[in-house]
Amino acid sequence: MPFFVGIDGGGTKTRCLVGDESSLLGAGSSAASKLLRVGEACTQNSLAAAIHEACVAANISPRAITSTCAGVTGASHAEVAKTIRRLVGQIVGGNIEVVGDMEIALEGALGRGAGVVVVAGTGSIAYGRNRRGETARSGGWGSVVSDEGSGYWVGVNAIRAALRAQARGNPSPLLEKFMLALGASSLDQFIARANGCPPPDFASLFPMVLKAATEGEPVAAEVLSRAGRALAGIAEDVIARLFHAEDIVVAGCGGVFASSMQLRQAFSEQLRARVPGIQLVSGVIDPAFGALTRARRGTVA
Numbered sequence: 001m002p003f004f005v006g007i008d009g010g011g012t013k014t015r016c017l018v019g020d021e022s023s024l025l026g027a028g029s030s031a032a033s034k035l036l037r038v039g040e041a042c043t044q045n046s047l048a049a050a051i052h053e054a055c056v057a058a059n060i061s062p063r064a065i066t067s068t069c070a071g072v073t074g075a076s077h078a079e080v081a082k083t084i085r086r087l088v089g090q091i092v093g094g095n096i097e098v099v100g101d102m103e104i105a106l107e108g109a110l111g112r113g114a115g116v117v118v119v120a121g122t123g124s125i126a127y128g129r130n131r132r133g134e135t136a137r138s139g140g141w142g143s144v145v146s147d148e149g150s151g152y153w154v155g156v157n158a159i160r161a162a163l164r165a166q167a168r169g170n171p172s173p174l175l176e177k178f179m180l181a182l183g184a185s186s187l188d189q190f191i192a193r194a195n196g197c198p199p200p201d202f203a204s205l206f207p208m209v210l211k212a213a214t215e216g217e218p219v220a221a222e223v224l225s226r227a228g229r230a231l232a233g234i235a236e237d238v239i240a241r242l243f244h245a246e247d248i249v250v251a252g253c254g255g256v257f258a259s260s261m262q263l264r265q266a267f268s269e270q271l272r273a274r275v276p277g278i279q280l281v282s283g284v285i286d287p288a289f290g291a292l293t294r295a296r297r298g299t300v301a
Contacts, residue, residue, distance in 0.1 A: 002066035003058070005051065005092055006292025009033035009043075009072035009084070010101060011122030011203070012151075012255060015288040016050035018058040018065075021296060025060070027288075028053025034073045034122070035080050044087045051091050065092040069295040071104030071287055073123065076140075097294065101287060102127035102137065105253050108290030109281055115249035116242075117285075118235050118267075120227075120256035122203045124150035126234040130242040138237035143202075149231035149263075151256050154223055155202030158209045159194060161219045172219040177208050210259055221262060228266025231257075232274075235267075239275055251281035258284070 008015045011034040018026040030049035074080040081098040106117040116128035124147045125140030143152045162175040184190035212220035
């Protein structure tokens with residue numbers, strides 16, 4: 001009997017699903033496997049932990065796997081894809097396909113259908129495919145120049161907004177929480193650490209912004225709304241390139257989307273206002289299941 005593995009490897013966590021031709025047999029999870037961020041050793045450990053956990057649950061050996069699809073952040077870089085394929089190949093048997101995380105997200109949301117998926121977690125990207133099979137992307141070029149609306153973007157922009165509120169004489173309670181998170185005892189020390197090299201993990205501040213917004217903190221609420229509009233903007237970029245006067249299906253997935261209703265509302269309001277006939281997919285989207293589907297199919301979409 002053939003067995004298949006689907007892997008969703010991101011900047012925050014790694015998920016693995018194991019199945020046969022029709023059933024899900026086991027699941028596993030571990031830490032981040034974003035190669036360019038955590039390095040090869042940590043990526044290898046995360047992949048191995050998630051795969052072994054899923055295979056133990058399925059009661060099969062990793063070497064018995066027939067086909068694996070790994071959707072990982074940064075796979076558009078040839079060296080990243082090559083390294084991930086080698087690391088996964090040290091664990092599982094069979095064929096291995098390595099694709100971008102946005103490709104398995106689109107598969108998980110729409111199958112082989114046409115539409116756009118916006119992934120917002122630690123980073124962000126919009127990716128789409130039309131009925132002619134043409135694809136396009138926007139964003140996903142890294143936190144310094146891109147990743148609009150991502151957890152990292154929210155952290156950075158919440159700091160900016162809190163500092164500006166402080167400068168106007170209307171301090172936000174977020175600033176004190178950020179200082180504590182960065183281990184700073186003064187504003188000057190906080191500024192130095194925020195501008196340090198390497199920079200802090202600004203995405204780790206996202207839960208604080210989320211909590212503050214639910215408590216009615218205006219700076220946090222406005223940043224989340226802007227994040228939603230920024231994500232709608234990269235979706236619009238892809239829509240403009242791929243679709244013309246037709247109904248368009250758009251899905252959002254990732255931890256940022258899942259966590260903030262306010263962000264999702266701002267995202268949907270902007271798209272509905274600017275793109276006539278748009279259909280927004282609701283419900284949970286599982287990129288790991290998209291990867292498992294591709295592994296079962298055994299061909300590139």
